Amino acid sequence: MHPPRMSAPSCIVPPTEQLVIRPHIVHFYQLSMEWKDKAKIWLNSLRPRSIRTWTDLQAEFLKKFFPTHRTNGLKRQISNFSAKENEKFYECWERYMEAINACPHHGFDTWLLVSYFYDGMSSSMKQLLETMCGGDFMSKNPEEAMDFLSYVAEVSRGWDEPQRGEVGKMKSQPNAFMLRLGCTP
DSSP, X not given: OOOOOOSSOOSBOOOTTOOOOOGGGOOOTTOOHHHHHHHXXXXXXXXXXXXXXXXXXXXXXXXXXXXXXXXXXXXXXXXXXXOOTTOOHHHHHHHHHHXXXXXXXXXXXXXXXXXXXXXXXXXXXXXXXXXXXXXOGGGXXXXXXXXXXXXXXXXXXXXXXXXXXXXXXXXXXXXXXXHHTTOOO
């Protein structure tokens, strides 16, 4: 759906290279339908020629939809994350990733995100993680650690209700993945 054409100039000023920013290029991903409508209304309500760069657009968007108090609250959810009692590993990981995705501009480095999650895990989750990794999880580089956490969440999801005929189906896959990440099986 294209914004209505108006005689008023757009809020977006084309770059000096005369690159045209077309409305269908600007997408607001991961927003509910209500947010999408609000974002479109907001974009069309900006002062004409007030947006000169993508950084300007980002700053205005964050100011409107992520005021400081909201951003700080979302960042606290990430930095103070902890597993709930009796929560399964994959549920904990999914909840953590939801917190991260709710604040895409959190600004935390990957190593810090890994550390926050690890510190918030229950001791049984840490044991599981260290066992699957051969006891050296925290020595991984941040990207490998995030990949391994995603992998453990994916594999542990299947441990809840094994289907007949699927027990042992992934038996060789964990070893191959752990070797690729430098863990001893």
